[in-house]
Amino acid sequence: MTSSHNDSGAVLQLRGLCKHYGAGPTLLKALDGVDLDVTPGQLFGLIGHNGAGKSTLFKLLLGLIRPTAGSLRVLGEPVDGPRFRELRRLLGYLPENLVLYDNLSGLETLQFFARLKGAPLAQCEPLLDQVGLATAGRRAVREYSKGMRQRLGFAQALLGEPRLLLLDEPTTGLDPAAIRDFYQQLDALRARGVTLVISSHILAELQGRVDALAMLSAGRLKAQGTVQALRERSAMPLRFLLSGTPAQLDALPQQLSGLMERLQLQCVGTGQACLRCPRELKMPVLQRLSALALADLSIQEPSLEDVYFELREAA
Numbered sequence: 435m436t437s438s439h440n441d442s443g444a445v446l447q448l449r450g451l452c453k454h455y456g457a458g459p460t461l462l463k464a465l466d467g468v469d470l471d472v473t474p475g476q477l478f479g480l481i482g483h484n485g486a487g488k489s490t491l492f493k494l495l496l497g498l499i500r501p502t503a504g505s506l507r508v509l510g511e512p513v514d515g516p517r518f519r520e521l522r523r524l525l526g527y528l529p530e531n532l533v534l535y536d537n538l539s540g541l542e543t544l545q546f547f548a549r550l551k552g553a554p555l556a557q558c559e560p561l562l563d564q565v566g567l568a569t570a571g572r573r574a575v576r577e578y579s580k581g582m583r584q585r586l587g588f589a590q591a592l593l594g595e596p597r598l599l600l601l602d603e604p605t606t607g608l609d610p611a612a613i614r615d616f617y618q619q620l621d622a623l624r625a626r627g628v629t630l631v632i633s634s635h636i637l638a639e640l641q642g643r644v645d646a647l648a649m650l651s652a653g654r655l656k657a658q659g660t661v662q663a664l665r666e667r668s669a670m671p672l673r674f675l676l677s678g679t680p681a682q683l684d685a686l687p688q689q690l691s692g693l694m695e696r697l698q699l700q701c702v703g704t705g706q707a708c709l710r711c712p713r714e715l716k717m718p719v720l721q722r723l724s725a726l727a728l729a730d731l732s733i734q735e736p737s738l739e740d741v742y743f744e745l746r747e748a749a
């Protein structure tokens with residue numbers, strides 16, 4: 435790995451990062467030339483299919499495995515450099531499958547992890563409270579539900595007041611209220627300058643919450659940027675939902691003449707129509723529609739899920 439000076443201020447800086455397993459016919463490129471920057475205080479999403487390389491990326495960031503090629507800086511330091519061991523204390527990690535000892539209580543579990551990490555034991559009870567396990571703290575982990583185990587895992591990741599949190603599918607098993615509570619906690623952490631990298635398959639959950647995201651596909655970075663930037667890149671059409679009288683809706687093809695070949699118009703119920711419109715035609719279409727004085731008009735952006743499938747298919 436190279437260790438050139440990091441002048442970008444990035445919390446994470448990956449350049450040409452590769453992790454290969456096996457060789458010859460069994461060669462598997464878990465990560466293959468990934469460039470990525472995450473800036474301080476971002477809530478950064480990592481998305482991609484099963485086996486895309488997300489967990490591999492987390493393990494590389496933590497120094498648990500070594501890259502095959504490329505460079506990797508975390509909090510400004512190369513992961514294989516002399517200062518990384520010290521910096522490792524400033525990282526919190528919630529693995530996809532955290533192993534817990536069933537016979538320990540929640541509090542004992544947290545105390546165990548605190549000792550491993552060199553974090554003050556005094557942080558354990560307040561953290562249990564923070565993740566909603568204050569009353570369950572003295573019960574054995576074997577009695578915990580899936581969501582309670584996940585909360586305990588999150589508390590473990592927060593030990594030592596990390597500056598960078600790596601959360602691998604952290605909302606698996608959480609109910610809707612717990613998911614909302616979890617993201618509120620992430621917002622509070624972000625407000626304190628903590629950088630958060632979160633992987634999830636629940637794209638609706640990330641949409642509207644992440645500052646930026648990266649989409650991995652078979653070890654390669656398929657797209658990177660804000661949700662809006664990905665939408666624009668995907669060239670998915672906007673959806674205009676129109677309400678009006680039958681006469682107004684009948685007049686739509688005439689009103690949009692010259693543009694219709696690039697639009698898709700569909701009746702979706704009495705007095706309602708849906709118009710699929712390329713992003714670049716949004717303003718000309720709006721201008722034409724304004725002349726009709728429709729009862730209502732709303733414009734829907736494509737969802738992150740729609741964008742994901744579109745970009746996945748793109749070369």
Ligand SMILES: Nc1ncnc2c1ncn2[C@@H]1O[C@H](COP(=O)(O)OP(=O)(O)OP(=O)(O)O)[C@@H](O)[C@H]1O
Nearest residue numbers: 455462464482483484485486487488489490491530
């Ligand atoms: N120790 C290993 N030895 C060989 N191959 C591995 C090893 N660890 C991971 N892989 C392979 O690397 C690829 C990426 O795996 P990874 O766990 O990073 O995917 P992921 O994106 O986290 O998937 P998921 O969404 O299912 O958690 C997969 O093909 C996996 O089989």
